[in-house]
Amino acid sequence: MTTPTAPAQNPDVERLPASSRLVIALLLASAFVLILNETIMGVALAPIMDNLGIEATAGQWLTTAFMLTMAVVIPVTGFLLQRLTTRAVFLTAMTSFTLGTLVCAVSPTFAVLVTGRVVQAVGTAIMMPLLMTTVMQLVPATMRGRVMGNISIVIAVAPAIGPAVSGLILSLLDWRGLFWVVLPLVVTMLVVGLRWVPNVTEPRRLRLDVGSVVLSGLGFGGLIYGLSSIGESVHQQPAVSPGVPIAVGAVSLLLFALRQRQLQRTDDALLDLRTFTSRTFALAIMLMLVLMGALFGTVILLPLYLQEALHLASLSTGLLLVPGGLIMGLLGPLVGRLFDRWGPRPLVVPGCTLVAAAMALMSRLDEGSSPVSVLLLHVVLSIGLALTFTPLFTSALGSLQPRLYSHGSATIGTVQQLAGAAGTAAFVVLMVTRQASLLDSGATAEAALAGGVGTALVAGAVLAALAIPLGALLRRPPTPVDAPAGH
Numbered sequence: 001m002t003t004p005t006a007p008a009q010n011p012d013v014e015r016l017p018a019s020s021r022l023v024i025a026l027l028l029a030s031a032f033v034l035i036l037n038e039t040i041m042g043v044a045l046a047p048i049m050d051n052l053g054i055e056a057t058a059g060q061w062l063t064t065a066f067m068l069t070m071a072v073v074i075p076v077t078g079f080l081l082q083r084l085t086t087r088a089v090f091l092t093a094m095t096s097f098t099l100g101t102l103v104c105a106v107s108p109t110f111a112v113l114v115t116g117r118v119v120q121a122v123g124t125a126i127m128m129p130l131l132m133t134t135v136m137q138l139v140p141a142t143m144r145g146r147v148m149g150n151i152s153i154v155i156a157v158a159p160a161i162g163p164a165v166s167g168l169i170l171s172l173l174d175w176r177g178l179f180w181v182v183l184p185l186v187v188t189m190l191v192v193g194l195r196w197v198p199n200v201t202e203p204r205r206l207r208l209d210v211g212s213v214v215l216s217g218l219g220f221g222g223l224i225y226g227l228s229s230i231g232e233s234v235h236q237q238p239a240v241s242p243g244v245p246i247a248v249g250a251v252s253l254l255l256f257a258l259r260q261r262q263l264q265r266t267d268d269a270l271l272d273l274r275t276f277t278s279r280t281f282a283l284a285i286m287l288m289l290v291l292m293g294a295l296f297g298t299v300i301l302l303p304l305y306l307q308e309a310l311h312l313a314s315l316s317t318g319l320l321l322v323p324g325g326l327i328m329g330l331l332g333p334l335v336g337r338l339f340d341r342w343g344p345r346p347l348v349v350p351g352c353t354l355v356a357a358a359m360a361l362m363s364r365l366d367e368g369s370s371p372v373s374v375l376l377l378h379v380v381l382s383i384g385l386a387l388t389f390t391p392l393f394t395s396a397l398g399s400l401q402p403r404l405y406s407h408g409s410a411t412i413g414t415v416q417q418l419a420g421a422a423g424t425a426a427f428v429v430l431m432v433t434r435q436a437s438l439l440d441s442g443a444t445a446e447a448a449l450a451g452g453v454g455t456a457l458v459a460g461a462v463l464a465a466l467a468i469p470l471g472a473l474l475r476r477p478p479t480p481v482d483a484p485a486g487h
Contacts, residue, residue, distance in 0.1 A: 039162025097123030149336025157329030163318035222249025293423030343476035351387030
């Protein structure tokens with residue numbers, strides 16, 4: 001039976017109150033700056049290594065420590081969003097990020113810099129689930145697609161322009177300037193939030209299960225660290241074999257899931273897994289895992305290809321990838337409106353098809369290809385991803401009961417981290433394995449790298465193609481009887 005589309009409504013009647021629009025705009029701006037911070041460090045790694053006298057293996061911990069912290073904190077946000085007021089959660093996230101940014105800006109040593117990044121990551125981990133949960137609470141079901149489309153701007157544009165912004169700042173200031181530029185922005189948002197962020201949820205007295213926190217940290221942290229180590233192991237021997245943290249993570253996650261099932265009986269679960277009893281939520285999460293993995297893997301490979309095979313400068317590489325990110329973000333609100341009208345299936349199926357086609361064509365690039373070809377294919381890839389992310393976020397959360405919104409948001413954030421680590425690890429291993437084979441057969445360094453990137457992208461195209469039939473199974477989530485009708 002086909003689910004009917006939502007009836008057309010008068011946009012003037014349906015408009016959100018000014019107070020709700022202000023809160024959502026503030027959360028979107030805050031999340032944009034926090035996510036931008038994740039990707040500005042890539043270009044800054046080389047000058048940091050030179051200035052602090054560290055090796056690449058140590059410098060990698062600026063990214064690894066950030067990812068590990070995110071993986072550990074995000075599952076706890078489901079509890080925080082129920083236990084604390086919206087205002088308290090926002091102030092916690094922004095205060096943590098502000099403090100971490102200040103520590104990074106004044107850090108005299110590498111250890112202090114890593115500490116600052118960890119404190120920043122705590123705030124970043126809390127912000128995205130807070131944003132999604134607040135949107136679900138404030139926005140009527142018939143408007144969620146277009147508002148979630150604005151969240152796509154944050155998720156897509158911030159990472160895309162991060163390297164270019166970083167390159168511009170580093171052309172004028174040293175690496176500490178990255179944090180001094182960000183600091184006044186987050187302080188302003190913190191001050192504004194003190195005045196304007198309201199409480200949109202009713203806190204509940206919940207018991208924090210320490211065992212669940214420990215198992216969550218070991219489980220998600222172990223998997224993220226192990227998967228990240230796989231990517232590193234192709235260049236050098238890691239301190240611990242990747243299989244060890246992956247095994248610890250897998251066992252811990254199994255115990256974590258069993259523990260949550262037990263705690264769900266009294267509504268005390270740290271991360272309520274009853275979200276997966278929704279067929280639409282489970283299906284959307286599977287698609288997110290595949291598409292996010294493909295996105296993160298591509299984000300890693302394309303800069304390598306452009307710099308090592310085509311010999312483009314770092315700033316040129318960053319600028320070449322900006323149009324795709326901008327297009328993905330700008331399409332977000334339009335895709336959201338189309339979702340509100342048509343539902344997810346007419347958007348997700350063509351989106352997955354475009355992603356598979358773009359990656360298949362990218363796999364044919366070689367050391368003599370034009371950068372313009374990369375630009376055009378990256379734009380096609382970005383359009384495909386834009387057609388998928390907003391419908392998947394909205395369908396996943398919209399299929400849940402309101403009391404599970406916070407747990408659903410935390411689950412989506414956790415899946416993004418796992419997909420990023422898994423996609424990066426898989427793509428890098430495939431690339432390096434094929435690259436080594438081509439070098440042994442006498443290929444030039446540029447041809448070998450291009451061939452390795454092509455092999456990894458073929459795998460990505462296959463994954464995206466497998467997602468097409470899954471997208472065809474998606475249905476519009478039913479409008480819940482207790483959905484907010486505006487505040």
